[in-house]
Amino acid sequence: MKRLMAVLGFMLFATQAQAADVQIGNLTVTQPWSRATASSGQTGAIYLDIENHGTGPDRLTGAETPVASMAHFHATVMEGDMASMKMMDGVDLPAGQTVSLKPQSMHLMLMGLKQPLKKGESFPLTLQFEKAGKVEVEVVVEAAGALGPSRP
Numbered sequence: 001m002k003r004l005m006a007v008l009g010f011m012l013f014a015t016q017a018q019a020a021d022v023q024i025g026n027l028t029v030t031q032p033w034s035r036a037t038a039s040s041g042q043t044g045a046i047y048l049d050i051e052n053h054g055t056g057p058d059r060l061t062g063a064e065t066p067v068a069s070m071a072h073f074h075a076t077v078m079e080g081d082m083a084s085m086k087m088m089d090g091v092d093l094p095a096g097q098t099v100s101l102k103p104q105s106m107h108l109m110l111m112g113l114k115q116p117l118k119k120g121e122s123f124p125l126t127l128q129f130e131k132a133g134k135v136e137v138e139v140v141v142e143a144a145g146a147l148g149p150s151r152p
């Protein structure tokens with residue numbers, strides 16, 4: 001509990017200054033970001049990097065955010081020249097590796113958006129890991145067609 005409070009305290013500070021990496025156990029979550037959505041849009045996507053600097057594997061098993069009714073892990077798969085999305089029940093995090101959720105690849109799909117995502121705003125996201133536990137991160141909304149986070 002003490003540790004959780006420390007993490008939350010750090011988050012509040014970090015969000016005001018500049019979104020920063022978040023540590024949980026052996027994992028580092030870097031630069032969660034999303035894209036602005038049209039006012040009529042019901043879906044969005046979140047991208048981020050997770051580094052596992054431990055000696056054993058972990059797994060991202062769940063995610064939730066107050067801005068959407070559901071958050072699912074998707075892989076983008078090519079069938080010929082058509083891209084389609086496939087649902088995954090989690091994201092494996094091998095020891096010593098960084099796994100990236102990024103455009104045209106794995107992403108966290110938001111369904112049932114409760115409000116449009118606006119550029120410059122941010123919203124909380126709770127990630128659930130099999131071993132490291134649960135952590136809240138802040139997702140920054142970039143422009144509609146952004147290919148990556150704009151902050152350094």
Ligand SMILES: [Cu+2]
Pocket residue numbers: 045074085107108109
């Ligand atoms: Cu998707």
